[in-house]
Amino acid sequence: MGSSRRCRNGAPVNGGCVVASIEILLPTPPVGADARSPVFDLGRPVRGVTIGLRLDRSWRSYYTVVDTWTELFERDGAPVRVLWTGDRVGPEGEQTRDDVEEWSRLVEVGVVGLGN
Numbered sequence: 001m002g003s004s005r006r007c008r009n010g011a012p013v014n015g016g017c018v019v020a021s022i023e024i025l026l027p028t029p030p031v032g033a034d035a036r037s038p039v040f041d042l043g044r045p046v047r048g049v050t051i052g053l054r055l056d057r058s059w060r061s062y063y064t065v066v067d068t069w070t071e072l073f074e075r076d077g078a079p080v081r082v083l084w085t086g087d088r089v090g091p092e093g094e095q096t097r098d099d100v101e102e103w104s105r106l107v108e109v110g111v112v113g114l115g116n
Contacts, residue, residue, distance in 0.1 A: 042109060047077035052107030054083045054100070069111070081107055 042049065051073045053066045070080045083103040086092045104110060 045076070046073060046109075049078050049109055050107045051078045051080045052083060052103055052110040053080060054085060054103065054110060054112045056085045 051069075053069060055062050055066055066082060070082065073080050081103060083099060085100065086096045088096060
């Protein structure tokens with residue numbers, strides 16, 4: 001009682017299939033010639049410009065980004081104000097909104113991280 005196995009795109013060998021070639025699919029679309037992202041340019045050096053970096057506790061890898069950017073901005077003469085935001089609803093949400101409003105008055109350039 002042998003079983004007959006059909007192989008799609010290949011030939012049956014010892015109960016399995018041998019495929020002559022495979023196609024690897026990439027999870028990203030190809031870059032088109034007109035693919036662009038908006039770029040924001042301060043138009044001047046950052047020396048003396050107060051930079052705001054906003055983040056929450058959701059994206060732990062962004063902590064490293066904020067630490068690195070703080071170091072680089074300060075090295076280039078830009079004071080940095082980091083804002084850690086909290087919940088978006090309830091009493092803590094009200095505090096978060098107040099904090100964001102105050103922070104936005106204190107910075108000239110704001111960089112908002114993932115999850116914000």
